Amino acid sequence: MALVNENYLKLKGSYLFSEIAKRVGAFSSENPDKKIIRLGIGDVTQPLPDACIKAMHNAVDEMSNAKTFRGYGPERGYDFLIDKIIENDYLARGIQLDFDEVFISDGAKSDTGNIVDIFGGDNIVAVTDPVYPVYVDTNVMSGRSGTMGDDGKWSDILYLSCTKENNFVPKLPDKRVDMLYLCFPNNPTGTTITKEELKKWVDYAKENRTVILYDAAYEAYITEDNVAHSIYEIEGAKEVAIEFRSFSKNAGFTGTRCAFAVVPKQLHAYTQSGEKVQLNGLWNRRQSTKFNGVPYIIQRGAEAVYSDEGKAQIKETINYYMENAKIITAGLKEMGLSVFGGVNAPYIWLKTPDGYTSWSFFDKLLKDANVVGTPGEGFGPSGKGYFRLTAFGNRQNTIDAVSRLKSIKF
Amino acid sequence: MALVNENYLKLKGSYLFSEIAKRVGAFSSENPDKKIIRLGIGDVTQPLPDACIKAMHNAVDEMSNAKTFRGYGPERGYDFLIDKIIENDYLARGIQLDFDEVFISDGAKSDTGNIVDIFGGDNIVAVTDPVYPVYVDTNVMSGRSGTMGDDGKWSDILYLSCTKENNFVPKLPDKRVDMLYLCFPNNPTGTTITKEELKKWVDYAKENRTVILYDAAYEAYITEDNVAHSIYEIEGAKEVAIEFRSFSKNAGFTGTRCAFAVVPKQLHAYTQSGEKVQLNGLWNRRQSTKFNGVPYIIQRGAEAVYSDEGKAQIKETINYYMENAKIITAGLKEMGLSVFGGVNAPYIWLKTPDGYTSWSFFDKLLKDANVVGTPGEGFGPSGKGYFRLTAFGNRQNTIDAVSRLKSIKF
Structure with missing residues (x-):
């Protein structure tokens, strides 16, 4: 009798976005004339940038x-x-590197x-809260x-917790953790921490032999000098951190699919008996066994992100989105709301x-302004x-x- | 202290292809004038077929x-x-379906x-031998x-075992197994089984509540009528089998990357306490949590495989490869060797x-004919x-x- 992985049964459905879809769907069918944003x-x-299109x-x-045909490429x-x-x-x-x-x-x-494949089942995991649900x-x-x-928390x-009370700067754990997810600039809060703050996390990880899983998918949006684009700007980080990057948000690859992970060779985790193991080798084994690489065509597109033309085009698109962020932020502040992120x-x-x-x-936003956003509590208890x-x-x-938002009466 | 998944440490490196690369490399550097095939x-x-290129x-x-830009597509x-x-x-x-x-x-x-993610850790796994190492x-x-x-076997x-003694038709297990990998047409042996033989496996699986993981990546090469292109041609198979297909070998997508899995809703596995669970829902949860879909561009290329133009072009390429298979088979038979597969x-x-x-x-082949093949024992003990x-x-x-092979003296 084939058994299932019963851990899966603990998960609820993807509640957040299905609930949003349900409420938006109900509103739309009752109000077919309203244009929802x-x-x-x-x-x-x-x-996509022209440079990527050409490539x-x-x-x-x-x-x-x-x-010139390409068959199997290198898995990595x-x-x-x-x-x-x-x-x-x-x-x-x-x-x-x-x-x-x-x-x-x-x-x-x-x-x-x-x-998570390459880590032991007994590791203690820490996440910032609110958090990207995948972690x-x-x-x-x-x-x-x-x-x-x-x-609303797993035991x-x-x-x-990251709230306005701590200015969205999480406190160091008061106990040992083994795997720590950090995402800066943060999804969903849009906030970040300074290099000095990040250094404290690297030091904590060294002391506790914690592995930091550092998601820097939004690094292209950083405008302030004292915010690290890569965790490896922080001394000692190569001994403690894996970094995740993506072409989704800088070059618009959400439907084109290319990203990368950096697993430094100085980074180790341990066997139960305390033996050091390079995580680079384990990740290589995982990827070469369960993955066959990104399409050649897409990798050529991603390469063009780094051409002069590509860089200029990306900069323009990011400026465009960040101008949107300014417009939203200014409008919400005019409404007297407390607003974070967006910088x-x-x-x-x-x-x-x-x-x-x-x-x-x-x-309220859906009904009175026909605008759809995301309820913070979908990202964790501290998002309430x-x-x-x-x-x-x-x-x-x-x-x-x-x-439209500005015209709502609260 | 972060722990590693110690199961990874049991694996040797990818011995087969690295050993091949080593031996070929050594020969080439000693014989730089020889052209290796x-x-x-x-x-x-x-x-790739022109239809896919255009698309x-x-x-x-x-x-x-x-x-017309496409961002995130459906994960599935x-x-x-x-x-x-x-x-x-x-x-x-x-x-x-x-x-x-x-x-x-x-x-x-x-x-x-x-x-393997969606299955319980205690399942007993069976593979045919020789076998695609990923399973x-x-x-x-x-x-x-x-x-x-x-x-050379995991305990x-x-x-x-599939050898010429049983005409490469594996015997039904003499004990219960929970997860069973079958690949027909087979990699590496190139052999297959009849629909009647496959029916025995489906019946076995029903009786033992085994899940068959059926790899049909080479189905496009089937020429004989009594060989199933899909396991679902066999009555009852939807209750016991997941089928894997790929565009790699029919349409040349090895470097373009697109494939699919079929997980019927009639297919169940069980909790420890015997409760039935639909595997379709679990796989959907796995994919929507750890995967973000295949690039839009690539999916349009795959769609073109099914156009009239695409089908005609694919047929031509497959005929081309199968003509190669005939040439190789005929040559090896002339040499007096026992040859299987290729049909x-x-x-x-x-x-x-x-x-x-x-x-x-x-x-011998490398030195005397400068031809590189793959040693069967790299695929498992029965490949010796x-x-x-x-x-x-x-x-x-x-x-x-x-x-060149025909000129070798054994």
């Missing part, structure tokens, strides 16, 4: 000719892309999800969660007005009473949404 | 315009591709590797293997001549004394390789 899901709207056309043509990715990543994302910031410390993949979601769900699936409590996972990230996180929960605020809007819409929708 | 790795050489150019263009794949798969690969053979029973992915390697390695990684014995995995598959499996092991035969050649080369190389 969606500033909920973190998906981009602007087209992919060329690559498609290569696949049409036996002389092509040299041409890895070289560009190391040169532009790391060497340019003074960080040396070896070729075999970078692993090209189809997404930061895949990487941050699959990374939590994949640890539930792999048996590291314990049970769900009435407080074996440590939640590091180093395309997310705006707001405190709901007195008397409104995340969900009643959602309903908060609400996320994204700057990824097009300009006119963003302006219209803000003007 | 590689008929080892199962990678295609012919370009991908169109899709790239769509990504350059905000009006786009309707346009799933519809074509159901219509052409299943309905055309009398098999009804629901839309949500098909999951588009980036490869059969990913799917056959990741599928075994991913079960080692997830703790279902036990320890490696002197016979907790049941090996179903419903692009793989030729041969018994090494008396006095030769898989590896000494490899060395066998050798794999592939029909995926180009025509001239294939003809030259055979002519």
Whole structure:
């Protein structure tokens, strides 16, 4: 009799986005004439940079000719892309990486999800709260969660609360944790921490032999100097951290799928008996056994992100989204709301007005302004009473949404 | 202290292909003037069908315009591709599938590797032997293997021997197994079984509540009528089998990356307490949590596989490879060797001549004919004394390789 992985049965369905879809669907069918503006899901709207388009056309043509055709590529990715990543994302910031410390993949979601494979089942996991649900769900699936409590927290996972009371800077854990997820600039709050704050986390990890799983998918949106683009800007971080990056949010690859993980060779975890094991080798084994690389065509597209033309085009698109963020932030502040994020990230996180929960605020915006956002409590218990809007819409929708919001009476 | 998944430490490196690379490298550097012909790795050489090339150019263009741009797609794949798969690969053979029973992915390697996630750790696994190493390695990684014995077998995995003595038709297990990997047409042996034989496996699975993991990546090469293209041609199979398919070997997508898995809703596995659980829901949860879909551009390329133009072009390429298979088979038979496969598959499996092991035969071919194949024992203990050649080369190389082989003195 084949048994299932019963950890999966602990998970509820993807409650947040299905509940949003349900409420929006009900509203739409009752109000078919209303034009709904969606500033909920973190998906981009602007087209790919021309440089990427050209590169992919060329690559498609290569696949049409036996002389230039590409079959199986290296599971870890092509040299041409890895070289560009190391040169532009790391060497340019003074960080040396070896070729075999970078692993090209189809997404930061895949990487941050699959990374749990190489870790022991008994590790204690910590997440900041609110949090990107993939970090939590994949640890539930792999048996590291314990049970769900009435407080909305898994019993074996440590939640590091980030609210306006601590300025969204999580406190160091008061106990040992083994795997620690950090995401800066943060999804969903749009906030970040300074290099000095990040140094404290690296030091904590060294002391406790914790592995930091550092999600830097939004690094391209950083505008302030004292915010690290890579955790490896912090001394000692190569001994404690895996970094996840993506082309989704800088180059608009959400539907094109390319990302990478950096697993430094100085980084170790341990056997039960205390023997050191390089995580680089384990991740390489995982990827070469369960993955066959990113399409050649897509890797050529990602390479073009680093061309002069590509860089200029990306900068323009990011400026466009960040102008949206300014428009949203200014509008919400005019409404007298407490607003966070939006400076180093395309997310705006707001405190709901007195008397409104995340969900009643959602309903109010949907009904009175026909604007869809994301209730903060969908991202974890500390998201209660908060609400996320994204700057990824097009300009006119963003302006219209803000003007509608401003007309609501609370 | 972060712990590693110690199951990973049980695995040796990818011994087979690294050892091949080492021996070929050594020979090449001693004999830089010799032109080596590689008929080892199962990678295609012919370009993508024009229909796929055109479709991908169109899709790239769509990504350059905000009006037609695609961001995140459905994790399980786009309707346009799933519809074509159901219509052409299943309905055309009398098999009804629901839309949500098909999951588009980036490869059969990913799917056959990741599928272990949704199963319990205590399941007993059976594989045919020789076998595609991913099935075994991913079960080692997830703790279902036990320890490696002197016979080259993992203690907790049941090996179903396939040799010329049983005409490569594995015997039903003499004990209960919970997860059973079958691959027909088979990699590496190139052999297959009849529908009547396959029916015995489906019946066995029903009786024992076994889940069959059916890898049909080579179905496009089937030429004989009494061989099933899909396991669902067999009555009752939807209650016991997951099927894996790929565009790699029919349409040349090894470097383009698209595949799919079928998880019927009638298929269940069980909790420890005997409760039935639909595997479809678990796989959907796995994929939507750890995967973000196949690139839009690539899915449009895969869709074109099912156009009239695409079908005609694929047929031509498959005929081309199968003509290679005939050339290789005829040549080896003329040499007096026992040859298998090559009729419903692009793989030729041969018994090494008396006095030769898989590896000494490899060395002989490399030195005397400068031809690289794959030693059978790399695929499992029952591959000892066998050798794999592939029909995926180009025509001239294939003809030259055979002519060189025929000149060897054994």
